[in-house]
Structures are given as C-alpha cells and as structure tokens.
Amino acid sequence: MENKLKIFVDRLKNRDEKIKEEISFQDLDIKMEEELQFVKPILIDGKAYISNEDLIINLNIEFSISMPCSICNKFVEKEVLIKNLYIIEMLKDIPAIYEYKREIKNACFLEIPSFVECLGNCQARQNMKNYFKKETDKNFPFSNIEE
Ligand SMILES: [Zn+2]
Numbered sequence: 580m581e582n583k584l585k586i587f588v589d590r591l592k593n594r595d596e597k598i599k600e601e602i603s604f605q606d607l608d609i610k611m612e613e614e615l616q617f618v619k620p621i622l623i624d625g626k627a628y629i630s631n632e633d634l635i636i637n638l639n640i641e642f643s644i645s646m647p648c649s650i651c652n653k654f655v656e657k658e659v660l661i662k663n664l665y666i667i668e669m670l671k672d673i674p675a676i677y678e679y680k681r682e683i684k685n686a687c688f689l690e691i692p693s694f695v696e697c698l699g700n701c702q703a704r705q706n707m708k709n710y711f712k713k714e715t716d717k718n719f720p721f722s723n724i725e726e
Pocket of ligand 1: 648649650651652653696697701702703
C-alpha cells in the first residue's frame with residue numbers, strides 16, 4: 580500500500596495533484612465474502628487540491644464485483660462506476676498526510692447493488708413471472724364480486 584490513497588498536504592501548496600491509483604480490495608481492508616467478490620483492481624482517477632481552508636479530493640472510481648444472481652443464483656459480474664466523488668476535509672484537521680482509504684471503502688460499499696440479475700435479464704426470470712402472475716390472481720379473492 581505504501582503511499583497509495585495518501586495525500587501529502589505540503590505538496591499541494593501551489594498546485595493540483597493528479598491521482599491515478601490501481602488498488603486491490605485487500606488494500607481497502609475488505610474481506611472477501613462468499614456472496615460478494617471484487618474481481619478486478621479498483622481504479623481511482625482524479626485530483627486533489629486545496630481550496631481556502633479545505634483539502635478537496637475529486638475522484639472517479641471504477642470496480643467490478645461478482646455476486647450471485649438473485650433469481651438463478653449463478654454468479655454475475657457487475658461493473659460499478661462512481662463519478663465525481665468529492666472528499667472534503669478541513670486542512671486544520673489534517674496532520675501532514677491525509678489518508679482517504681476509509682472514504683474510498685465507504686463510497687464503494689454504498690454503490691454495491693443489493694442484488695444483481697444475470698445480464699440484467701435472467702433467463703430464469705421468465706418462469707418466475709408466470710409464478711408471480713398466478714400468485715397475484717390468488718391474492719385478490721374479491722376481485723370478481725359484483726358491486
Ligand atoms: Zn440469473
């Protein structure tokens with residue numbers, strides 16, 4: 580990990596700093612779960628700069644996860660893009676080096692979908708639809724009562 584996801588505030592005094600990192604889920608202290616896997620490196624791209632009394636980090640994050648399809652349970656890979664994430668910290672609260680690992684981790688977790696479906700259109704869904712339809716009919720026992 581070394582200097583990844585760290586900003587040396589002194590270096591920013593008169594210029595922006597470009598950020599281009601490729602990190603792994605281990606770098607973020609994310610434990611692999613059986614039902615949620617990070618399949619590629621996490622790409623981080625953007626810049627850091629100082630504005631008045633604040634350190635501002637502006638990033639795009641790109642990563643891919645693999646999760647079981649909520650319908651057929653086959654593992655599905657899903658790409659997640661986080662555009663224009665802002666991390667803002669007051670300079671007076673930063674010792675000399677600002678590490679934004681936790682912010683990246685939180686941002687990634689917020690964007691992970693709670694369920695995925697294979698190819699956005701699971702083959703098994705068609706069968707499910709028929710099932711749901713039948714259930715729906717059953718759930719309206721009074722629909723045929725005449726007024
Ligand atoms: Zn599926």
